[in-house]
Amino acid sequence: MSAAGSQFLKAPNSTLDESAPSALAARVRSAVHVIGAGLLGASVGLGLRERGVDVTLEDQSPTTVALAADYGAGRLRTAQDPEPALVVVATPPDVTADVIERALTTYPNAVVTDVASVKLAPYLELLRRGLDLKNYVGSHPMAGRERGGAIMARADLFVARPWVICRDHETPAEALALVEDVALDLGATPLEMTPEEHDRSVGLVSHLPQVISSLLAARLIPASEQAVGLAGAGLRDTTRIASSDPELWVQILGANRAPVVDLLDAFGKDLASFADALRDPEQTGAKRRIADLLSSGNRGVARIPGKHGSSERFTSIMVLIDDTPGQLGRLLTELGELGINMEDLRLEHSPGAQIGFAEIAVLPEVAERAVTDLVERGWRTL
Amino acid sequence: MSAAGSQFLKAPNSTLDESAPSALAARVRSAVHVIGAGLLGASVGLGLRERGVDVTLEDQSPTTVALAADYGAGRLRTAQDPEPALVVVATPPDVTADVIERALTTYPNAVVTDVASVKLAPYLELLRRGLDLKNYVGSHPMAGRERGGAIMARADLFVARPWVICRDHETPAEALALVEDVALDLGATPLEMTPEEHDRSVGLVSHLPQVISSLLAARLIPASEQAVGLAGAGLRDTTRIASSDPELWVQILGANRAPVVDLLDAFGKDLASFADALRDPEQTGAKRRIADLLSSGNRGVARIPGKHGSSERFTSIMVLIDDTPGQLGRLLTELGELGINMEDLRLEHSPGAQIGFAEIAVLPEVAERAVTDLVERGWRTL
Numbered sequence: 001m002s003a004a005g006s007q008f009l010k011a012p013n014s015t016l017d018e019s020a021p022s023a024l025a026a027r028v029r030s031a032v033h034v035i036g037a038g039l040l041g042a043s044v045g046l047g048l049r050e051r052g053v054d055v056t057l058e059d060q061s062p063t064t065v066a067l068a069a070d071y072g073a074g075r076l077r078t079a080q081d082p083e084p085a086l087v088v089v090a091t092p093p094d095v096t097a098d099v100i101e102r103a104l105t106t107y108p109n110a111v112v113t114d115v116a117s118v119k120l121a122p123y124l125e126l127l128r129r130g131l132d133l134k135n136y137v138g139s140h141p142m143a144g145r146e147r148g149g150a151i152m153a154r155a156d157l158f159v160a161r162p163w164v165i166c167r168d169h170e171t172p173a174e175a176l177a178l179v180e181d182v183a184l185d186l187g188a189t190p191l192e193m194t195p196e197e198h199d200r201s202v203g204l205v206s207h208l209p210q211v212i213s214s215l216l217a218a219r220l221i222p223a224s225e226q227a228v229g230l231a232g233a234g235l236r237d238t239t240r241i242a243s244s245d246p247e248l249w250v251q252i253l254g255a256n257r258a259p260v261v262d263l264l265d266a267f268g269k270d271l272a273s274f275a276d277a278l279r280d281p282e283q284t285g286a287k288r289r290i291a292d293l294l295s296s297g298n299r300g301v302a303r304i305p306g307k308h309g310s311s312e313r314f315t316s317i318m319v320l321i322d323d324t325p326g327q328l329g330r331l332l333t334e335l336g337e338l339g340i341n342m343e344d345l346r347l348e349h350s351p352g353a354q355i356g357f358a359e360i361a362v363l364p365e366v367a368e369r370a371v372t373d374l375v376e377r378g379w380r381t382l
Numbered sequence: 383m384s385a386a387g388s389q390f391l392k393a394p395n396s397t398l399d400e401s402a403p404s405a406l407a408a409r410v411r412s413a414v415h416v417i418g419a420g421l422l423g424a425s426v427g428l429g430l431r432e433r434g435v436d437v438t439l440e441d442q443s444p445t446t447v448a449l450a451a452d453y454g455a456g457r458l459r460t461a462q463d464p465e466p467a468l469v470v471v472a473t474p475p476d477v478t479a480d481v482i483e484r485a486l487t488t489y490p491n492a493v494v495t496d497v498a499s500v501k502l503a504p505y506l507e508l509l510r511r512g513l514d515l516k517n518y519v520g521s522h523p524m525a526g527r528e529r530g531g532a533i534m535a536r537a538d539l540f541v542a543r544p545w546v547i548c549r550d551h552e553t554p555a556e557a558l559a560l561v562e563d564v565a566l567d568l569g570a571t572p573l574e575m576t577p578e579e580h581d582r583s584v585g586l587v588s589h590l591p592q593v594i595s596s597l598l599a600a601r602l603i604p605a606s607e608q609a610v611g612l613a614g615a616g617l618r619d620t621t622r623i624a625s626s627d628p629e630l631w632v633q634i635l636g637a638n639r640a641p642v643v644d645l646l647d648a649f650g651k652d653l654a655s656f657a658d659a660l661r662d663p664e665q666t667g668a669k670r671r672i673a674d675l676l677s678s679g680n681r682g683v684a685r686i687p688g689k690h691g692s693s694e695r696f697t698s699i700m701v702l703i704d705d706t707p708g709q710l711g712r713l714l715t716e717l718g719e720l721g722i723n724m725e726d727l728r729l730e731h732s733p734g735a736q737i738g739f740a741e742i743a744v745l746p747e748v749a750e751r752a753v754t755d756l757v758e759r760g761w762r763t764l
Contacts, residue, residue, distance in 0.1 A: 142612055154764045156702060162612055193608065201609035204601065209620045212598055214679030215652050216591060219645070221682050226575065227583035230524055230544055231686045234623040238591045239686065241616040242679035249676050250669070257660055263601070264657040268650060270597050275646040278639055287632070294631050297596030297624035300603050304613045304621065320538060326718020328727070333715050336708020345710070347727050382536045 022051035024086075024181040031056045032182075033077065033084035033107070035099055037068035039144070040115050041090030042153030045073030047186040050155045056081060060091075068150040083107050086178050089114035093251040097125040104131055111175040113137045113182070117202065118255035119166045119195035137179045138166040138195060140202070141188055159187035166195045203259035210241055210249060211264060217242030233346070314343045314361035317370055318382035321358050328358055334377055335360070340370045357382065404433035406468075406563040413438045414564075415459065415466035415489070417481055419450035421526065422497050423472030424535030427455030429568040432537045438463060442473075450532035465489050468560050471496035475633040479507040486513055493557040495521045495564070499584065500637035501548045501577035519561045520548040520577060522584070523570055541569035548577045585641035592623055592631060593646060599624030615728070696725045696743035699752055700764035703740050710740055716759055717742070722752045739764065 024032070031054040034041045038059075045055040045068065055074030059065035069075055087103045087110050089096060096116040103112045112135055116122060119138045126133055141163040163183035167176050183190040193201065217239040220228060253260055274293050277286035321327045328347075335342055344361035362370050371381050406414070413436040416423045420441075427437040427450065437456030441447035451457055469485045469492050471478060478498040485494045486508075494517055498504060501520045508515055525543040545565035549558050565572040575583065599621040602610060635642055656675050659668040703709045710729075717724055726743035744752050753763050 142614060156762065156764060159702070164612070191608075191611070197606075197608060201606070201612050204605055204609050205613045205617045208601070209598060209617050211653075211656060211675075212594060213616070213620050214676050214682075215649060215656065216594055217680075217682030218652065218675060218678035219586065219590070219649065219682065220685045221678060223586055223685070224579075224583070226573075226579060227586050228685050229573070229687060230546070230583050231587045232524060234595070235587045235591050236686055237619045237622045238595050239679075239683045240619045242683040244676075244679075246673055246676035246680060250673050253660060253672065254663060257663070261657055261661045264653060264660070267597060267601065268653050268657065270600065271593075271646060271650050271653065274593060274597065275643055275650065278635060278646070279643045281636060281639070290635065291628055291632050293593075293600060294596050294626075294628035296600035296603060297621075297626075298599075298628060300596075300599030300601065301621045301624040303602045303605070303610050304618055305611060320541070326715060328724065329711055329714030329716070329718045332711025333708060334711070336711045342710065345727065345729050380538065382538065 022048075022053055022181075022185050024048065024178070024185045025052050027178060027181060028053070028085040030054070030082050030085050031074075031077075033058065033087045033103075033110070034074060035059070035087060035089050035103060036091035037065045037073065037150050038090065038092075039149055039152050040141070040157075041088065042068040042071060042073040042150035043143075043155065043157035044088050044090060044115070044182070044186065046071070046153055046155040047158065048182070049074065051185045053185070056084065064150060068153070071150055071153065073150060073153060084110050086110060086182070087112045088182065089116075091116075092248070093118055093122075093255045097122040097129075100126060100136060101129060101131060104133075104135060109135075111135050111137060111178045113139045113179045115139060115141055116255070117206075117252050119164070119198045121199075121255045123166070123168075123195050133168050134170045134172065135175060136168065137171055137175055139179055139183070140164045140166075140198060141183070141186075142202075143188070156187060158183070161188050163188035163190050164193050164198050165190050166193055166198055199256050200259050203256055203263050207253060207256055207260045208263045208267065210244060211253070211260070212267065213239055213242040214249075315364045315367035317360045317362060317367060317374070319358045319360060319374060320380040320382065331358060331374075331379065334374070334379075335370070338370070338373045340366055340373075404430075404435060404563075404567050406430065406560070406567045407434045409560060409563060410435070410467040412436070412464050412467050413456075413459075415440065415469045415485075415492070416456060416472060417441070417469060417485060418472035418474075419447045419455065419532050420472065420474075421531055421534050422523070422539075423470065424450040424453060424455040424532035425525075425537065425539035426470050426472060426497070426564070426568065428453070428535055428537040429540065430564070431456065433567045435567070438466065446532060450535070453532055453535065455532060455535060466492050468492060468564070469494045470564065471498075473498075474630070475500060475504075475637045479504040479511075482508060482518060483511060483513060486515075486517060491517075493517050493519060493560045495519045495561045497521060497523055498637070499588075499634050501546075501580045503581075503637045505548070505550075505577050515550050516552045516554060517557060518550065519553055519557050521561055521565070522546045522548075522580060523565070523568075525570070538569060540565070543570050545570035545572050546575050546580050547572055548575055548580055581638050582641045585638055585645050589635060589638055589642045590645045590649065592626060593635070593642070594649065595621055595624040596626075596631075697746045697749035699742045699744060699749060699756070701740045701742060701756060702762040702764065713740060713756075713761065716756070716761075717752070720752070720755045722748055722755075 032048055033056045034045050035058045037057050048055050056077040057065050057068055057074040084107055087107055089099045089103060091099045093116050096114055100112055100114055117140055123138055141158045141161055143158045143161040165179055180190045277289040281287055319331060340362060342360050346359040374381055414430055415438045416427050417440045419439050427439060430437050438459040439447050439450055439456040466489055469489055471481045471485060473481045475498050478496050482494055482496055499522055505520055523540045523543055523545040525540045547561055562572045659671040663669055701713060722744060724742050728741045756763055
């Protein structure tokens with residue numbers, strides 16, 4: 001089954017067509033109220049306003065909300081504004097539950113959603129407080145940028161991203177539809193999950209890789225200059241996300257402790273078993289365990305969906321490129337002229353070098369022709 | 383200090399200038415003999431022959447050596463050939479020591495080098511066998527491809543890559559110079575290290591990331607389709623090298639057991655400490671430990687040299703691109719026209735989407751102008 005399978009609620013938008021009618025604008029007459037005017041909140045505001053939806057903004061910090069309003073993400077609420085039909089909570093994870101409670105209380109007829117990256121903890125906290133949650137629908141757009149703040153906000157931040165929606169058993173269809181419309185209006189692909197499924201899933205595909213990458217990168221601190229000088233694409237790829245914002249990740253990991261701790265424990269067990277096998281390869285089954293883990297890695301990575309939600313694998317072509325502006329551009333333009341669609345592209349550099357390689361992934365059936373045609377045009381392929 | 387600092391033996395070649403005189407051809411009158419006609423051996427042969435050096439080939443498998451010879455990597459040795467001045471051993475790691483011993487015995491006046499990715503184990507094994515090692519100079523070009531075999535060989539496989547050379551205290555200057563010349567002739571950058579330094583260094587920057595990436599990818603095998611459907615660039619980056627050849631890695635890890643086991647143990651300790659802090663964040667110092675690890679990841683990743691051997695960081699620009707052939711090419715051509723040099727490029731896709739983002743790294747001082755100019759030309763930046 002492909003990732004585009006049954007869990008999609010509606011067909012996703014594939015382009016940012018601003019002229020398409022906004023489902024949300026048709027459904028709600030009042031403004032959408034966004035609480036928290038950082039990267040996500042301001043991006044929701046910008047995106048909805050582009051679709052013709054009226055957006056009001058609120059933030060703990062008067063400076064932040066003024067900045068987001070100046071930026072075009074929405075306007076401040078006035079005493080004349082009627083109760084909003086929809087409230088989007090986009091605050092840091094550690095205050096999400098408090099802000100949701102306040103929104104449910106202040107606007108008892110509004111549907112309230114949030115965009116926090118962990119879904120079970122705030123939900124359980126709201127249940128514990130005895131709140132009526134029929135108007136609350138948690139959600140999580142799988143989008144972000146390395147730096148936060150309204151100034152980094154973009155109307156198209158959510159385009160072509162999964163947007164997970166966690167409905168309660170009590171959630172009325174209209175409330176769910178409102179949150180789906182937000183996702184669709186912003187160009188995202190709504191997916192339905194339970195809070196538990198969501199948290200376990202992001203624990204595995206996002207939180208575990210973050211911790212592992214940070215642990216790996218941290219081991220480079222005491223390394224010699226000589227050692228890091230031998231670094232290649234493998235180390236760069238595995239440690240890239242280790243440059244993420246520590247403050248945000250402290251909150252995310254704290255809010256998803258149980259699944260992440262389980263995943264870390266399981267990872268630690270696998271690691272210890274592998275290290276033991278390597279330490280004493282003559283013990284029974286040790287060599288088998290080493291080979292099995294490496295093969296399992298092959299099979300695991302093959303499960304990650306590619307560009308179009310499929311698991312199909314592509315063929316890589318390596319092309320030598322000089323380090324001059326426009327060389328890669330010419331290469332890709334020529335690929336376009338040859339009618340060859342590039343499925344992925346990666347650049348590889350070496351320390352001290354003025355030359356590099358472009359690794360181009362193409363469908364296996366066009367790979368041979370691509371190489372022949374490129375070589376004919378004077379490119380050097382590897 | 384940059385990676386282009388003191389450990390460079392000579393200035394590296396920055397382009398593949400085949401018309402430049404070959405230092406090696408001037409130094410040796412006889413053929414260079416390559417034992418092992420797989421990816422690395424055949425690439426050495428192809429590269430040296432392009433520089434006008436006579437190359438003879440040998441392989442355990444008659445089919446393999448015939449293929450490599452047909453491919454242009456060299457010719458078979460005949461009884462009329464004089465003793466070679468240089469022998470390059472390019473066999474799988476598990477037979478490297480045996481083949482080096484045989485080469486030293488068969489050609490007592492030749493300098494013998496090897497290209498195995500682990501350097502201490504074969505060296506100690508040769509010492510243990512009581513061989514005179516004045517003619518042996520171990521080396522390791524930091525180059526490879528995901529698939530092996532002579533058919534994958536390329537003359538320019540080593541261009542702009544570090545080539546580590548491990549000299550013995552007894553190594554005469556002429557023997558060292560010969561191996562340096564091989565590296566330089568093939569476009570690589572020779573670096574000098576002890577076998578211990580080399581093995582610890584590649585353990586850290588190559589073998590540890592390989593095991594960690596395989597462990598991470600292996601955890602995806604039991605995951606739900608739903609969970610892997612949420613995968614983003616972070617998971618893809620951290621697990622990319624998990625698709626490497628298991629058979630080769632069994633040998634590499636086996637040959638570098640001690641440093642890799644130490645690194646895995648240290649990683650496991652860091653992991654357990656982090657998991658404990660997250661399990662019980664109220665214990666003394668737990669919150670501090672969580673935040674410290676994430677910050678250490680930031681500092682560690684900043685130590686990895688960038689494109690030109692420096693540690694300087696670039697500014698990223700995200701540009702929205704349609705999934706049509708040539709769109710990315712046009713973007714990069716326009717960057718070239720604008721005189722903006724791209725330091726790195728990464729593509730990001732979403733499952734189910736026909737739209738993606740190009741993340742372009744540029745020098746911080748040109749980032750603002752790049753965005754302005756691109757937007758002016760109709761590109762959508764994030």
